[in-house]
Amino acid sequence: MTDQPTVALLGTGTMGAGMARNIAAAGFPLRVWNRTHEKAEPLADVATVADEVTDAVAGADIVLTMLFDVDAVVAVMEEARGHLADDAVWLQQSTVGVAGAERLAKLAEELGVTYVDAPVLGTKKPAEDGALVVLASGPEQARERVDRVLEAIGSKTLWVGEAGAGSRLKLAANAWVFTVVEGVAESLALTRDLGLDPALFLQAVEGGALDAPYVQLKGKAMLQESFEPAFGLAGALKDTDLILEAARGAGLELGVLPGIRDHFARAVEAGHGEEDMSATWREH
Numbered sequence: 001m002t003d004q005p006t007v008a009l010l011g012t013g014t015m016g017a018g019m020a021r022n023i024a025a026a027g028f029p030l031r032v033w034n035r036t037h038e039k040a041e042p043l044a045d046v047a048t049v050a051d052e053v054t055d056a057v058a059g060a061d062i063v064l065t066m067l068f069d070v071d072a073v074v075a076v077m078e079e080a081r082g083h084l085a086d087d088a089v090w091l092q093q094s095t096v097g098v099a100g101a102e103r104l105a106k107l108a109e110e111l112g113v114t115y116v117d118a119p120v121l122g123t124k125k126p127a128e129d130g131a132l133v134v135l136a137s138g139p140e141q142a143r144e145r146v147d148r149v150l151e152a153i154g155s156k157t158l159w160v161g162e163a164g165a166g167s168r169l170k171l172a173a174n175a176w177v178f179t180v181v182e183g184v185a186e187s188l189a190l191t192r193d194l195g196l197d198p199a200l201f202l203q204a205v206e207g208g209a210l211d212a213p214y215v216q217l218k219g220k221a222m223l224q225e226s227f228e229p230a231f232g233l234a235g236a237l238k239d240t241d242l243i244l245e246a247a248r249g250a251g252l253e254l255g256v257l258p259g260i261r262d263h264f265a266r267a268v269e270a271g272h273g274e275e276d277m278s279a280t281w282r283e284h
């Protein structure tokens with residue numbers, strides 16, 4: 001399929017690896033790069049694994065970043081400086097928050113590339129299944145250039161406005177994710193500390209209006225102490241800070257998120273940052 005645009009995907013972590021497989025499966029010529037090279041090597045059956053960022057991005061039509069935070073994105077795109085195609089689209093999908101998205105928009109201007117801010121909802125499994133929800137934002141003329149890539153990685157794309165709007169909606173969605181996870185942990189802890197089997201809480205809400213797939217998924221993971229990362233705790237702490245910063249900037253006082261942040265921070269300090277965010281349960 002030689003008419004397909006070439007994609008360079010930078011960052012083959014928990015999310016990027018699954019996204020890469022789906023982009024390759026959709027027929028796009030794909031190059032991947034990861035700071036820790038060995039983590040990109042398993043993708044060699046579907047992509048060219050580049051040693052350097054510059055090799056990955058040279059001549060690529062679409063440069064997709066899926067890195068930990070805004071500093072990582074800036075560092076990697078600075079390496080790409082001078083090697084990007086003039087008409088490249090930068091599809092920025094890492095979670096970087098409001099100020100981060102603005103910083104990257106400025107960098108895109110300096111680099112002379114079209115900037116699409118398109119964070120995603122969904123964790124490791126939806127990334128592997130091509131079932132992410134993409135919160136895309138950016139100039140109208142970039143949409144048709146990236147739409148087929150977004151179709152490959154997601155079940156749904158919402159175009160929500162000018163570049164940066166996607167990152168704002170992403171924060172609101174993550175505030176909900178963290179509220180559910182921490183809320184489940186607290187109700188399990190309450191059930192246990194009031195002298196009952198904590199599993200009874202999950203049974204009580206199961207199948208009713210108060211249930212959600214996430215309640216059962218994360219609740220069971222907590223009770224089984226099964227914390228294989230789907231959404232890592234260190235990343236969740238990073239995102240709670242982005243939410244709190246954005247809320248402060250908007251003059252909004254949040255009641256729930258500050259407490260969640262404290263629990264996440266304690267669990268990270270206790271050495272659980274590499275585990276799934278449901279490991280916040282360890283602090284209850």
Ligand SMILES: NC(=O)c1ccc[n+]([C@@H]2O[C@H](COP(=O)([O-])OP(=O)(O)OC[C@H]3O[C@@H](n4cnc5c(N)ncnc54)[C@H](OP(=O)(O)O)[C@@H]3O)[C@@H](O)[C@H]2O)c1
Nearest residue numbers: 011012013014015035036067068072094095122123230231
């Ligand atoms: N996991 C989720 O459920 C989820 C859901 C939606 C959005 N997100 C967002 O998606 C992004 C990626 O998340 P993830 O879960 O895939 O994270 P991850 O597994 O921790 O992977 C992070 C990636 O960033 C790279 N990285 C970190 N610091 C770097 C630096 N200074 N320079 C270059 N590369 C650096 C890592 O490289 P190394 O391999 O060398 O460490 C790795 O490729 C994050 O912004 C996250 O908030 C995650």
